[in-house]
Amino acid sequence: MDIKTLMIIGAGQMGSGIAQVVAQTGLQVILHDKKEEFVNRGLGVITKNLSRDVEKGRKTVDEKQAILNRIQPSTDLSNAKNVDFVVEAAVENMEIKTQIFRNLDEFAPPHAILASNTSSLSITEIASVTKRPEKVIGMHFMNPVPVMKLIEIIRGLATSEETYRVVAELSDYMGKIAVEVNDFPGFVSNRVLMPMINEAIYCLYEGVATPESIDEVMKLGMNHPMGPLTLADFIGLDTCLYIMEILYEGFADSKYRPCPLLRKYVKAGWIGRKSGRGFYVYE
Structure with missing residues (x-):
């Protein structure tokens, strides 16, 4: 993969879980939310999860710290300017998501893939507000993200084969199983x-x-x-x-x-x- 840095939009339950899983693979993560307190709360959840792994012998203290060191906090969406991949995990609201994707389309470099963790909304509609609909895709992670293996991969009408291939590879790299579904309400x-x-x-x-x-x-x-x-x-x-x-x-x-x-x-x-x-x- 050519992916080195991912931005996660939304530091809530899903976003923090995705950030943890990505950082555990050795990739760099930018964990973004609109307020610093939200980012800090998400980092606190990740720290708690990793500390539990240390207590149970699944990770060492050094491994825990290395994972945390790979996560950079952000409250400025312009930090997307150097990322290769974005996963949006904001609230499940079409108006909010489309505004985020409009802004991401402006800030993220042209090669960056923009993925949404939506659990039910149309990827085709989200992609339509960008100038790169072929690079927009759905990645519906399951909760709790560090535990659940499945990712529903949803192609929009314009999603390219290359975008799907990269997302499937990334899913496998994270230790997840990607299942492809088409863009219908609620997916599967x-x-x-x-x-x-x-x-x-x-x-x-x-x-x-x-x-x-x-x-x-x-x-x-x-x-x-x-x-x-x-x-x-x-x-x-x-x-x-x-x-x-x-x-x-x-x-x-x-x-x-x-x-x-x-x-x-x-x-x-x-x-x-x-x-x-x-x-x-x-x-």
């Missing part, structure tokens, strides 16, 4: 997962069973590692609702209609682990 992962979660919420809404019972049926009967309502709380109910709305709008099919109870919880601010309350209460 969320087109299958979110309606299942939504249906579990309907079961609760209609009084079929308690949250605990619904989750136990799916864990014990279908061998899922966690129940759909626990998973929804982990993802964030606001994110689940947003993706269901994208599916509902994109396919115009009533089977993707978000459950009214999901809307009610989001309006109440009960959006899962990050708010302290979703379908379960968290300390």
Whole structure:
């Protein structure tokens, strides 16, 4: 690969995880967010993850420090001027993402590939705001990034074969498995997962069973590692609702209609682990 430096846009849960995985391969990383406190919080998460690896004997103290030394903090998007590759991991909102890509198109060198970690939005639409749509692609990492092997690779209408090849090579270099999918709402992962979660919420809404019972049926009967309502709380109910709305709008099919109870919880601010309350209460 000719990739030496990557910029990660967004230092949240996904962005910090991607930055850690990239830095572990020996590549240089610029971890960018709009505020210094967000970048520092992301670096704190990476440090905590690496310290746990040291405690469990998976890494040495020197290896941990070397990884951290490869991550450069950034709050200025013009730092993209010397990168070879960008992964955008900002909030799941088309307006925000397209503005980021417009700015990246201006700052990043012409050879740089611009990838989005979107979990459901159109890569073709994101690419259309740039002058390099052939170099725009989707890289949907799974959470938690350091643990999960899969990356959904999404081609936009104009994505070139060369761009896909580089991304597949980079995925392999990071120890991930790239699975190619086409540009449809929700791709594969969320087109299958979110309606299942939504249906579990309907079961609760209609009084079929308690949250605990619904989750136990799916864990014990279908061998899922966690129940759909626990998973929804982990993802964030606001994110689940947003993706269901994208599916509902994109396919115009009533089977993707978000459950009214999901809307009610989001309006109440009960959006899962990050708010302290979703379908379960968290300390």
